[in-house]
Amino acid sequence: MASVLYGLLHSVVPPLAKAVWRPEVVGLENVPRSGPVLLASNHLSFVDSVVIPIVVPRSVTFLAKEEYFTGTGVRGAISRSWFEGLGMLPVDREDTRAAMTSLDTALRVLGEGGAFGIYPEGTRSRDGRLYRGRTGVAHLALSAGAPVVPVGLTGTDRLQPVGSRLPRLARVRVAFGEPIDPAGRYDGVPSGRARRLLTDEVMRAVAGLSGQEQAGTYNDRAPDA
Incomplete structure (x- = not known):
């Protein structure tokens, strides 16, 4: 059912969104058209997880809060269909094992030859700076033997500012860098050091893709919504 919804939404939403938002897309040729790949992006807005799948010509799986999939009534059904159709998978952020569950889900997607989107910062940047990445992205890349395509988003914080329920009109730029393939690069290096x-x-x-100043610290502030 999800694959059918994805096909339907992907045939309608991307052309419509591109016509309205007119995103500038750079380096799309760097995204492999098949096989496991991690798309590691900066994180400025909730809508980041919509913008990236819209411009990538293959299904990209992101994780989304479980609440988006458990609503009741017509509104709940629409929300569930929308997120499932975009290829998103639910994660219970209240579960103490959520981080491990997320990694397991990502490894499953990669093991099936899919593309998985991840925000190494962990949460959205509130001040526009790029925060230090957590090593889950490297754990996945090294465990699955998958390349990492870095992604730099610009303007999505204006497209849907924090606290805004609906997107606005704003120019967005999505830049994809050259794949970083970890295969054979860290032989003999302690695993923790290799991940870092x-x-x-x-x-x-x-x-380099987003033009953001690097904060040099982790972003530990929880997003509002």
Whole structure:
């Protein structure tokens, strides 16, 4: 059912959104058309998880709050169909094992040859700076043997500012960098060190694409919604 919804939504939403938002897309040729791949992006707005799948010509799986899938009535059905149709999967953020569950879900998607979207910062930036990446992205890349395509988003914070329920008209830029393939690069390097090195490389690439100042610290502030 989800694949049918994805097909229907992807045939309608991307052309419509592109016509309205007119996003500038750079480096799309860097996204492999098949096989496992991680799209590691900066995170400025809730709508980031909609913008990236709209411009990528293959299904990209992101995780979304479980509440979006559990509503009742007509509104709940619409919400569930929308997020499922966009290829999103639910995660219970209140579960203490949510982080591990998220990694397991991502590994499953990658193991099936899919594309998985991830925000190494962990949560949205409130001040426009790029925060230090958490090493989950490297863990996934090294475990699955999947390349990482860095993504730099610009303007999505104006497209849907924090607290806004609906997107607005704003120019958006989506830049995809060259894939970073970890295969064979960290042989003999302790696993923790390898994850840190790879994550930092990914974040430097994201910073170059987005033009953001690097904060140098983790973003520990929880998003409002």
